Amino acid sequence: MFPWNLLLAATERGAMSGIEQLLLFFPLVLISSLVYGVTRHERWPVIFREAVRMAVWFGFFTGCMFIVVFALSQFN
Amino acid sequence: MATADEQGDELNDDSGIDLDLKNPYVAALLAWIVPGMGHFYQGRTAKAITIFVAVTMLFISGYQMGGGKVVYCSFISEDFRWQFVGQFFLGSAALPAVVQNRSLRSQQQQGTSVNLLWNGFLAPPTSTGELNKWNRDYHSFFQMGTLYTLVAGLLNLFAIYDAYGGPGVWHDPVQRKKRLAAAAEAAAEEVS
Numbered sequence: 001m002f003p004w005n006l007l008l009a010a011t012e013r014g015a016m017s018g019i020e021q022l023l024l025f026f027p028l029v030l031i032s033s034l035v036y037g038v039t040r041h042e043r044w045p046v047i048f049r050e051a052v053r054m055a056v057w058f059g060f061f062t063g064c065m066f067i068v069v070f071a072l073s074q075f076n
Numbered sequence: 077m078a079t080a081d082e083q084g085d086e087l088n089d090d091s092g093i094d095l096d097l098k099n100p101y102v103a104a105l106l107a108w109i110v111p112g113m114g115h116f117y118q119g120r121t122a123k124a125i126t127i128f129v130a131v132t133m134l135f136i137s138g139y140q141m142g143g144g145k146v147v148y149c150s151f152i153s154e155d156f157r158w159q160f161v162g163q164f165f166l167g168s169a170a171l172p173a174v175v176q177n178r179s180l181r182s183q184q185q186q187g188t189s190v191n192l193l194w195n196g197f198l199a200p201p202t203s204t205g206e207l208n209k210w211n212r213d214y215h216s217f218f219q220m221g222t223l224y225t226l227v228a229g230l231l232n233l234f235a236i237y238d239a240y241g242g243p244g245v246w247h248d249p250v251q252r253k254k255r256l257a258a259a260a261e262a263a264a265e266e267v268s
Contacts, residue, residue, distance in 0.1 A: 016216045024220055027137075028227060031130045038126050039234040040244035042093045 029058045093255075095120075095242055104240035108167040111232045114239030127235045131228050135166060138224025145210045146221040149177040150200035155207055157200070159222050162229040165236065170229070173198040 037051035097103060098118050107114025112128030115121075139147060147170060150157040164170045176192065176199040183190050192199045201207040211218055238244070 016220070021216060021220065024224075028134070028224065031134050032227060032231060035127060035130050035231040035234060038123055038130075039238035042095065042243045044122070 025062065029055055029062075033058060093243075097239075097242055100240045104236050107232070107236040107239035108165065110168060111166070111235060114236065118239065123238075127232075131166070131232050131235065134224055134231070135169060135228040138221040138226075138228065140221075141214075141217045141224065142221025143210070143214050143217070144197075145201075145214065146218060147173055147198050147225050148200040149173040149198075154204050155201065159226045162226040162233075165229040165233040166225075167232070170198075173200075176200065 033051040033054035034047075036054050037047040037049075041047045041050055096118065103114035103117050105114070106117050110128070111131035112124040112126075115124035115127060147160070147163050148157060149160045149164075149170075151160075160170070160173065163173075172194065176194075176197070179193050180190060180200060180202065190202050192202075201210065214221070
């Protein structure tokens with residue numbers, strides 16, 4: 001069991017709140033950015049810089065999507 | 077002596093890196109079977125460990141979140157599991173799902189009673205009702221687990237390509253030009 005799952009284990013199965021779903025987004029972004037950086041570069045300083053750049057880009061992109069979807073949900 | 081700018085460049089790009097990819101086909105195959113294994117074969121140990129830990133952690137985490145039900149192979153009209161295409165790049169972690177699929181479908185075609193292999197490990201649902209039950213039981217955990225395992229597979233696809241052809245930056249035309257120029261310069265120095 002990994003840290004973010006330990007956090008979720010406190011809640012009942014099948015009752016994941018929106019905030020918890022949002023929390024699960026962070027490990028996904030961190031790992032995706034790191035692995036992308038690792039496969040694109042060979043030197044560690046460059047890898048870390050690329051990983052940070054990708055994480056910011058992912059965060060910005062999904063943040064924009066979140067705002068659009070959230071705004072649309074207000075019309076229901 | 078290198079100037080500050082040159083030292084900075086050295087840290088900021090990979091153009092001068094000389095890599096021995098050994099047999100790229102073997103490396104790609106190993107990278108597919110176990111994430112990071114291809115890099116380990118090439119002696120890129122730090123990368124191998126990073127890829128293995130990151131991809132495996134993501135996969136196990138997603139697998140556990142979805143109660144072990146999220147990785148299965150099924151391409152029938154009632155349950156077209158397109159996510160398995162991404163999960164397939166996890167190699168050894170996804171192969172049992174293919175075996176389970178073939179075993180279950182052949183039993184269903186013969187009309188015999190269904191007897192799942194390995195206690196149902198990575199087996200597809202035997203009916204639409206069972207799939208509905210999984211979704212009811214695990215709710216958003218099922219979707220999140222599917223997403224985690226799918227992303228883990230796609231990240232391993234990047235890793236497989238890196239093991240086969242070297243880092244992505246090698247294929248960048250500007251970087252490639254720099255690398256070839258550096259290699260030509262080194263060769264010219266060697267001759268003189």
